[in-house]
Amino acid sequence: MLESKVTRFEDYRISKAPYYEPVGNEVLLFQMAYENKRPVSLRGPTGCGKTTLTEFMAYTLGLDITAFPYIEVPCHEDITETHLLGRYDLDGKWLPGPLYIGAKYGGMVVLDEFIESRPDVRVLTHSVTDDRRVLSVSKTGEVIQLPDNFMLVTCYNPGYQIKSKVLKPSTAQRYITIDMGYPSQEIEVKILMKKTGIEKEIAVKFVRFANDVRNMRDSDRIRIQEGVSTRLLVMVCELYKSYIRHKLSPNLKTIAKVALINPITSEQTDKKVLEELLAIF
Amino acid sequence: MLESKVTRFEDYRISKAPYYEPVGNEVLLFQMAYENKRPVSLRGPTGCGKTTLTEFMAYTLGLDITAFPYIEVPCHEDITETHLLGRYDLDGKWLPGPLYIGAKYGGMVVLDEFIESRPDVRVLTHSVTDDRRVLSVSKTGEVIQLPDNFMLVTCYNPGYQIKSKVLKPSTAQRYITIDMGYPSQEIEVKILMKKTGIEKEIAVKFVRFANDVRNMRDSDRIRIQEGVSTRLLVMVCELYKSYIRHKLSPNLKTIAKVALINPITSEQTDKKVLEELLAIF
Amino acid sequence: MLESKVTRFEDYRISKAPYYEPVGNEVLLFQMAYENKRPVSLRGPTGCGKTTLTEFMAYTLGLDITAFPYIEVPCHEDITETHLLGRYDLDGKWLPGPLYIGAKYGGMVVLDEFIESRPDVRVLTHSVTDDRRVLSVSKTGEVIQLPDNFMLVTCYNPGYQIKSKVLKPSTAQRYITIDMGYPSQEIEVKILMKKTGIEKEIAVKFVRFANDVRNMRDSDRIRIQEGVSTRLLVMVCELYKSYIRHKLSPNLKTIAKVALINPITSEQTDKKVLEELLAIF
Amino acid sequence: MLESKVTRFEDYRISKAPYYEPVGNEVLLFQMAYENKRPVSLRGPTGCGKTTLTEFMAYTLGLDITAFPYIEVPCHEDITETHLLGRYDLDGKWLPGPLYIGAKYGGMVVLDEFIESRPDVRVLTHSVTDDRRVLSVSKTGEVIQLPDNFMLVTCYNPGYQIKSKVLKPSTAQRYITIDMGYPSQEIEVKILMKKTGIEKEIAVKFVRFANDVRNMRDSDRIRIQEGVSTRLLVMVCELYKSYIRHKLSPNLKTIAKVALINPITSEQTDKKVLEELLAIF
Amino acid sequence: MLESKVTRFEDYRISKAPYYEPVGNEVLLFQMAYENKRPVSLRGPTGCGKTTLTEFMAYTLGLDITAFPYIEVPCHEDITETHLLGRYDLDGKWLPGPLYIGAKYGGMVVLDEFIESRPDVRVLTHSVTDDRRVLSVSKTGEVIQLPDNFMLVTCYNPGYQIKSKVLKPSTAQRYITIDMGYPSQEIEVKILMKKTGIEKEIAVKFVRFANDVRNMRDSDRIRIQEGVSTRLLVMVCELYKSYIRHKLSPNLKTIAKVALINPITSEQTDKKVLEELLAIF
């Protein structure tokens, strides 16, 4: 049994360009924000490509830089200052957190699902997004002047942001804020074909089904929190290809159920409504 | 007094095929998800066979692999990142948690009752279910690239999921999601006979009673959270066999009370309604 | 000053048969559950003899076994996994908890007032009541296969179980569940005489008073949470005997007040109603 | 500057009989409970003499015993198992808590304001009030058999017990429960004279005022939580004596305000009503 | 750069008599309470001189005593037993808290904003205000007999005490309780002149404005929590003097805004009403 490959945080970078299909001027604006040393906030539904974009930008911006760490932190209400800045272990060795690494070595720190973070984590980002660009680390007694190639990015989905989780203006008014959505049908089909090798005809079917569901979201007929993500479409195409590989005839309805319908609802009534839509297959 | 047998986590595997009776195409879909390096989510009522299926699949998928640890974690709101990833003990020795073990050695990690977990535990699963398949362990400073034979499975019962416990779309839209239910009467009788050695006639009686109760669940007559599980049916058959072994005449009503009725309700009125059903014995 | 006698957990057993007066077939069912390696759940009002039964069964089942520890854990919302499994002290010595001891050495672990426990404690019991009968101890990295003579028992009073404290079906549907109540008048008088040496005539008076109160519980006249327990009856008989021992004439009303009425209510109005019942003395 | 006198817990006893004026048969009942190895619960308003009684009984019961520690623990919602049982300090030295000391060396442990304690503290008292009389100390791995001269006493005021703070029947039905009230006027005057050396005439005035206030408590005219305690009466008499000692003419109204009225209310309207009652002076 | 002057707790005393202007018999009553070894509770609005009185008394009472530490603890809901009693540092050195210092060396301990403290802190004061005058320190295993020259004082403002923060009678009925208010106009002017050297004419103007605001507090026109404190009046006079020192003509309206109006409200409407009152300048 071979142990899996392990990397140290400070050496971590995006070494391979991920496949990203631009939908607007987001790449240019992202680049300009970086040049102006401003943070970026990406907003949009789950699985629409927010973190693929950050990986793509981290690859691009880091091309000419010796080290350009890329660290993604999924936020939640139990992430604390200690997680982001670091701490001493019992032997007195300093274990740097993502923000500390970024403040020391530069690179991109992505706070995913930022809206889920606690107030203390949110204000931590204030000093690194101020004009003075400093990070105070009380545990080590340091006040770190951020390097020019440090960039902070926050991602979240405003769609299901609830009252208690709205960002305060003093936080929100620091970011170049880019709103993202699902790709157009044409682009989404292209993505599926490129990522899974599926035939266009099948891809179109699944994308149409996804768009039907997305459009139903605001109707009275079903109560789903969010539409079908591009990620789920990739998964259903993979299952389709699995059937082919197993030399079985693909059961479109079965794989649509387990990869497109079940993941977005567990309500019997909603599942029934969505299964009726499968008549298109 | 002999001490009981103890195994280390990393060596732990399912060495004996558990008896599992398939009800649909769940085994095939589970296998395809594994081949596509996608996680699986199993949903269904308590005691319907979700973890028996995971054990069965862990046995099957691990057949040709030297080490294929199988670790089941019952989730609840006090399970934290530390439980899943690991921690250093006071001597500085690293105590790996289930996800860390899976990320290092491969195998199957099953998060049972996933719906009971806290947000921080749920987002922990995000990076291991992303395309990049990495696990960041801040305590050790590692970013682990998951081995191909690592698989994550989550189980839960959507039946009594309450508002505050619904999975966020950003979590749910990562899983091949398979819905399971109680077996058909024929299959359930077969399971009871195989597991307890009970005669068919008695098994049929108990299964019929169970189905009567399951059907009553949605009626106004009783207020039970969930129907009789296959597990309880196994238990009542065991008691029946105990009476035989003790050379006593089995008291069907008594054992049905303690093994089928009392475990599903403590309300006097509901117990009375259910005891009336025992007239079939 | 002599220090009191101290026993280590692992050596602890019930060495003297406690006096237990069976009321139904609970002893047989308890024994069968043990033989089938199934856990038992005892439900009933406070002081009706639940833990006396567990002590009696622990004595009986352990008769032929070299070591059969008996450990009773009163549950409450601050009992954690650490209490039940164990932990390392500052010198690195492992301090085993009740479940760990049971998993290693066998014996009976009784979780009293189980309904008061937290979700994390409840799910801890899942793996030891599964078919696989294992206990995973993350702190030591062990997966312990339970010995055949390990038995888990939970006790609680469903009478005052509130909404937030109902057991989940996935927990409840694992136990042979035996409902217990107050003994019949005849048996209760017998218990009092045997335990305190009181004359039958007086015992009957107190038991009648107790039954009057128990019957009033559901009426509109008083608002008490629970009726008079057998335990309180034992206490009032002891006080009666104390008066005799002090060569004083026993004041029935006084001792009924401090041992039967005051312990079940502190409301002036309820106390008045109950004191009127004392006219029977 | 001399340091004040310090005693170790284990040597602590009541070495001087406190002045206690019995009001009923509480001393006899308390003694009998001790002889029967039963715990006692004292209920009554603040400052009515509950802890003076426990000190008096601890002195009396401990007369013939070499060591009879008396430990009073004021309960509140932050008292934990650790406070009561003990813990290891950083050097590995065991710091015994009150219950541990009582379980090892005997004596009386008084849990004052027991109604304010948390559920975990309340159930801790269960095993020491059971027939088996044991104390399990998980931290040291001990199961301590209680010595015969260990007694547990709980005190509280049921008068302002709120819903969430009612004792569970499984806790309450373990105690010989004695209800106490304010002393009669005659006894209270006697107490004041004995404790402060005040003249009878003045003492009578203050006690009458106190009883007027106590009687008003249930009226609509004022909203005070509790009446004037004997403790406050002692304080006002002391102030009176202070004026005499300072060779000043005592200002009855002033000292009644700061020692009898202000301590029971801070509401302007209530203070006005009570100050009108001072016309009696 | 010189480091600032640092004193150890145990040596700390009030070495200079603060300027205190008595308003009633509070100094005499305070002295008598000290002589009777009774605690004092001072109640009144913010900035009315409560802590100036305690400093003054600590100076006076400590005149003839070698060491008479004065320690003021601002209470809040995160102050714990550990803050008040002390704790061991990591090297095993005992760090005494304020109450421990007082119990060992005597002196005055002032719990400011006592109403903000938690229940555990409040009951901590019970044993030091009992007749037995002891302080149990579980961490060191000591039961300390309080020295005669130890005095406890609590201060708070009953004006904005909310339901959940009312003192329990068992706490409140231990204190000689002195109610304080704003000084009369004459005295307040005297205070301002003495403290800031301002001319009488200006001082009168500001005091009149303050009294106008205090009187408006109960009217419908504004919604302020509390009136202008003497402390604010001192601050506005200081600003006036600053203008003179800078050889600028003092802008009465500007300094009244920043030192008298803004500190008591941030509501636009209230600020407007108060600014109209400035017409008197």
Place this chain on the structure above:
Amino acid sequence: MLESKVTRFEDYRISKAPYYEPVGNEVLLFQMAYENKRPVSLRGPTGCGKTTLTEFMAYTLGLDITAFPYIEVPCHEDITETHLLGRYDLDGKWLPGPLYIGAKYGGMVVLDEFIESRPDVRVLTHSVTDDRRVLSVSKTGEVIQLPDNFMLVTCYNPGYQIKSKVLKPSTAQRYITIDMGYPSQEIEVKILMKKTGIEKEIAVKFVRFANDVRNMRDSDRIRIQEGVSTRLLVMVCELYKSYIRHKLSPNLKTIAKVALINPITSEQTDKKVLEELLAIF
């Protein structure tokens, strides 16, 4: 890769005068408060220049002083006494917090978003703003006399202060309290030109748009928490300059969207209303 520049807290000072454009007499009042050793409270909307003013004053006041540390602490509900005062690390080395540094070495400590702090943090500021000017540090046992050149400043936005977060009068009535607002159009244009080098014509356009939005804030048409800050205006001008630098024609509407509209709202309807205002471009 060069590591970024790191400074120790105690050496930290503002070494370069930040560009600050005064709007009233705030600089004079701030200076007088410093001379009178009084704390200052700055209130106003996000991004209106509060911390730029504190930096400017820290630069000015510190000009003639060897060391004048400037430490800004963003408050939130997880900032504790330990953060502000300091703590010992595991090796027993004292890690001073901001207030401790200020109390020892002087300088300016700015508690930003003070309204978000917890009660324990708020009362911590009481003793440093009292006449006695002391800081008690229980962990080190010190009572520090503040140096003359220590100044405390608190900043917050009363605009979105909610009920539970209002400052208590005993806290608020200690500060010279200065209210700040957005700069006038003329000054704001000047700021933008100076900071970003943008042409006046464009700056005017953006400022006008900002003022339109600010004025709409109280209307029914949109529901935004706060208007466009000066900070956002700087950011949009920077983007404009980026387009020029990239030799692209600036897309005013696009950059207004990502830098002025998106950062202040994520509501579709509000965004639509605001985008209509862009017709002015």
